[in-house]
Amino acid sequence: xxxxxxxxxxxxxxxxxxxxxPGFKLNTLNSVxxxxxxxxxxxxxxxxxxxxxxxxxxxxxNDYKAKIDDLYANSKGLNPAGGTxxxxxxxxxxxxKAEIEKLSVEISALKAKTxxxxxxxxxxxxxxxxxxxxxxGPLRSRAFFDLVYQEGGKRFQALGNAGFNIGDxxxxxxxxxxxxxxGMLRVSLGAMVSASNKKNDEEAKKQEAYQRLVSNxxxxxxxFEYPLAYLHNRTNQYNLISRLIAKGTGDLPAFGTNTEKxxxxxxxxxxxxxxxxxxxxxxxxxxxLTGSNIYGTGVYRDNLGIxxxxxxxxxxxxxLVFLKNFKVSVIVATFSSEGSLANRNPVLGGQILxx
Numbered sequence: 001x002x003x004x005x006x007x008x009x010x011x012x013x014x015x016x017x018x019x020x021x022p023g024f025k026l027n028t029l030n031s032v033x034x035x036x037x038x039x040x041x042x043x044x045x046x047x048x049x050x051x052x053x054x055x056x057x058x059x060x061x062n063d064y065k066a067k068i069d070d071l072y073a074n075s076k077g078l079n080p081a082g083g084t085x086x087x088x089x090x091x092x093x094x095x096x097k098a099e100i101e102k103l104s105v106e107i108s109a110l111k112a113k114t115x116x117x118x119x120x121x122x123x124x125x126x127x128x129x130x131x132x133x134x135x136x137g138p139l140r141s142r143a144f145f146d147l148v149y150q151e152g153g154k155r156f157q158a159l160g161n162a163g164f165n166i167g168d169x170x171x172x173x174x175x176x177x178x179x180x181x182x183g184m185l186r187v188s189l190g191a192m193v194s195a196s197n198k199k200n201d202e203e204a205k206k207q208e209a210y211q212r213l214v215s216n217x218x219x220x221x222x223x224f225e226y227p228l229a230y231l232h233n234r235t236n237q238y239n240l241i242s243r244l245i246a247k248g249t250g251d252l253p254a255f256g257t258n259t260e261k262x263x264x265x266x267x268x269x270x271x272x273x274x275x276x277x278x279x280x281x282x283x284x285x286x287x288x289l290t291g292s293n294i295y296g297t298g299v300y301r302d303n304l305g306i307x308x309x310x311x312x313x314x315x316x317x318x319x320l321v322f323l324k325n326f327k328v329s330v331i332v333a334t335f336s337s338e339g340s341l342a343n344r345n346p347v348l349g350g351q352i353l354x355x
Contacts, residue, residue: 042125192219
């Protein structure tokens with residue numbers, strides 16, 4: 001009965017998350033066949049449009065600088081061109097101010113357009129460069145996460161931001177509520193609810209704590225992600241992604257957990273995801289390998305029934321996406337410095353994906 005309630009809550013929670021998160025869709029960037037010129041630039045329509053607008057942007061910037069320097073010098077009693085100083089009339093000052101303000105508006109509009117075009121080019125660059133490894137600055141990081149979570153769609157469905165897991169007499173549902181980019185990092189806030197069929201309160205507490213651990217770590221999760229690698233073939237039929245992930249989690253009694261006190265944890269680890277799809281993308285197989293160093297509070301440790309507040313934990317998941325909208329996965333192995341957390345029973349996961 002509790003598992004049925006969990007799935008019902010998952011559907012409701014997912015609906016809220018999808019309302020805030022853009023749906024997955026295939027990249028529709030219109031570009032010419034990539035090639036390289038002498039400066040190693042991939043040739044796409046977006047970078048061509050960027051080049052034209054960038055010339056206009058720089059010309060207006062130079063014009064703006066010349067006009068504001070001239071007006072500033074006149075306001076200081078100077079004549080930049082030399083010769084006798086003549087103060088501008090009020091009408092001349094107003095006209096020059098209007099010209100400067102007009103240029104400022106035009107420059108801002110051009111800056112937004114050039115930034116957008118260069119962002120499109122950066123995504124095209126990542127998609128066409130088969131090996132991207134430890135070379136992600138702020139723009140490439142943002143492009144990477146946009147490909148994976150926003151635009152990747154059928155390519156990266158298995159990295160969806162909502163789902164449910166069912167383990168040995170326990171279950172959980174998770175949904176990412178909000179997310180965004182902060183420099184080179186992707187930041188997200190998620191919520192999870194877990195439950196156990198164990199009648200013994202102590203056993204139920206341990207089962208739920210373990211369920212939260214293998215799912216996302218707690219019933220409130222703040223995550224920070226940084227890309228380490230993105231390897232793929234030209235058609236993205238095969239992909240390998242690696243991320244550095246730091247998390248802060250909290251188990252709050254008010255969120256439907258058996259713990260009577262607040263429990264928290266922090267973790268830093270590496271996540272590796274790989275997949276391979278059929279040529280028509282009707283079926284995609286994937287694996288997800290994670291390993292983290294976790295630091296928990298005393299209550300967090302006690303809820304798990306382990307001996308140390310600091311421990312390592314990792315897991316291997318295998319799964320597939322089929323019929324374009326259904327994802328199933330199984331946690332087939334867990335490993336930890338705490339023996340009681342290693343080699344537990346498999347945990348089944350699932351998700352109904354949106355277009």
